[in-house]
Amino acid sequence: MMPSTIETYFNKIERTRVWRSIFRSGTGNSTLRNALAIQQNVFLHLFPTKIRKRMLDLGATWYLGTLTLGTFIVLVVTGILLMLYYHPSVPQAYTDVKDLRFVVSSGLFLRNLHRWSAHTMVFLAFAHLFRVFYRGAYRAPREFNWVVGVLLLLITLLLSYTGYLLPWDQLAFWAITVGTNISSAIPFIGAKIRFLLLGGNLVNANALLRFYVLHCAILPISAVLFLAVHMWRVRKDGGLYVRASEPSAGSTHQHASEELKKQ
Amino acid sequence: MTATTQHEPLQKSAELDRREFFTKIGLGSLGIAAAGTLAFYYQYLSPNVLFEPSPIVNAGALDRYPLGSVTLDVNSAIYLIHIADGYFSLSAICTHLGCVTAWKPELKMIACPCHGSRFNIEGQKLAGPAPKPLPWLKAWVNDDGELMVDRSITIPQFQFLRV
Numbered sequence: 001m002m003p004s005t006i007e008t009y010f011n012k013i014e015r016t017r018v019w020r021s022i023f024r025s026g027t028g029n030s031t032l033r034n035a036l037a038i039q040q041n042v043f044l045h046l047f048p049t050k051i052r053k054r055m056l057d058l059g060a061t062w063y064l065g066t067l068t069l070g071t072f073i074v075l076v077v078t079g080i081l082l083m084l085y086y087h088p089s090v091p092q093a094y095t096d097v098k099d100l101r102f103v104v105s106s107g108l109f110l111r112n113l114h115r116w117s118a119h120t121m122v123f124l125a126f127a128h129l130f131r132v133f134y135r136g137a138y139r140a141p142r143e144f145n146w147v148v149g150v151l152l153l154l155i156t157l158l159l160s161y162t163g164y165l166l167p168w169d170q171l172a173f174w175a176i177t178v179g180t181n182i183s184s185a186i187p188f189i190g191a192k193i194r195f196l197l198l199g200g201n202l203v204n205a206n207a208l209l210r211f212y213v214l215h216c217a218i219l220p221i222s223a224v225l226f227l228a229v230h231m232w233r234v235r236k237d238g239g240l241y242v243r244a245s246e247p248s249a250g251s252t253h254q255h256a257s258e259e260l261k262k263q
Numbered sequence: 264m265t266a267t268t269q270h271e272p273l274q275k276s277a278e279l280d281r282r283e284f285f286t287k288i289g290l291g292s293l294g295i296a297a298a299g300t301l302a303f304y305y306q307y308l309s310p311n312v313l314f315e316p317s318p319i320v321n322a323g324a325l326d327r328y329p330l331g332s333v334t335l336d337v338n339s340a341i342y343l344i345h346i347a348d349g350y351f352s353l354s355a356i357c358t359h360l361g362c363v364t365a366w367k368p369e370l371k372m373i374a375c376p377c378h379g380s381r382f383n384i385e386g387q388k389l390a391g392p393a394p395k396p397l398p399w400l401k402a403w404v405n406d407d408g409e410l411m412v413d414r415s416i417t418i419p420q421f422q423f424l425r426v
Contacts, residue, residue, distance in 0.1 A: 178361060205314065
């Protein structure tokens with residue numbers, strides 16, 4: 001069969017010096033080349049070079065982790081776009097959010113997309129945790145990845161909570177008043193933690209700015225770091241969990257050591 | 264080290280050897296530096312100047328508060344109450360999670376809209392999740408005969424202002 005025009009064209013690009021300087025995995029369609037394409041890419045190397053086909057079945061995971069990551073990506077993109085019109089200051093925050101709704105072209109769409117994705121991400125993160133829990137996928141050797149997952153859930157909830165203050169309306173003000181008062185219930189250091197979190201004694205200009213920095217810089221960066229560890233550990237712990245009776249793909253030494261014990 | 268000690272068999276002595284001593288000095292200095300760094304960031308994160316409203320509230324002339332009245336100043340979140348025993352001021356901020364409470368004249372109670380805590384006119388808790396009574400705030404009359412309240416100073420309960 002003759003290769004299609006697009007295929008021929010792509011093959012030509014793949015052989016250029018520029019392409020080869022960027023992608024080190026070589027050309028062709030050999031198993032080695034395909035494995036190298038994953039292994040030698042800084043982003044893809046977090047994933048296993050080969051997996052069992054049934055791990056990709058909808059029934060295996062319901063794709064809940066991937067969908068959570070998908071909503072996170074939507075949130076990062078829409079969040080960055082919202083940052084271009086939003087000023088985290090007391091006189092401007094509320095009117096900026098109103099302008100995003102009523103004045104900025106497509107502002108309503110992007111803000112609602114950010115809001116709905118946030119709700120969806122919290123829902124999906126919980127669904128992912130429940131799914132992992134009830135399938136027993138948290139067990140050895142995946143215990144640590146479960147812990148990383150719980151940390152990611154906490155970061156997700158904190159992102160959701162810090163984002164809640166930013167519209168600077170009555171709902172936001174009282175939610176943060178109540179929420180930060182919960183932190184002051186911690187024995188001995190509670191009042192100090194609340195003071196540091198708000199940058200003062202009241203939910204005021206400093207609190208808005210601190211929550212903005214947490215929401216737009218500190219928490220998303222932590223989320224990305226832990227996400228990288230989470231993905232990488234999925235590979236290191238033997239790939240996606242399918243069923244206990246099935247041999248784990250990818251990490252063969254785990255399987256081999258178990259075999260040795262049996263003998 | 265002398266030649267004789269080199270030939271002795273390796274064993275842990277109770278005393279520190281030189282390598283261990285320097286390791287401990289090094290780790291100790293790093294620990295002190297880390298503690299200093301923590302203190303540095305803690306101080307940086309605690310603002311020294313706050314642009315917050317003054318805790319002292321001028322509530323106006325005394326005759327604005329007739330006998331038997333409970334007045335809520337929403338902006339400063341304080342109650343100004345005048346009963347037979349005298350004048351007093353209560354914080355209107357619920358001791359549960361910080362919502363502003365409201366006086367319900369028909370119930371003769373202070374009620375919190377957030378989680379349903381209820382207090383009597385003297386701030387004693389009657390119902391709900393609030394862990395403490397509403398704090399009594401320092402009140403006095405200034406030279407112009409106006410009622411003043413300092414929201415940052417709480418006083419013992421039932422310390423009425425008698426004029």
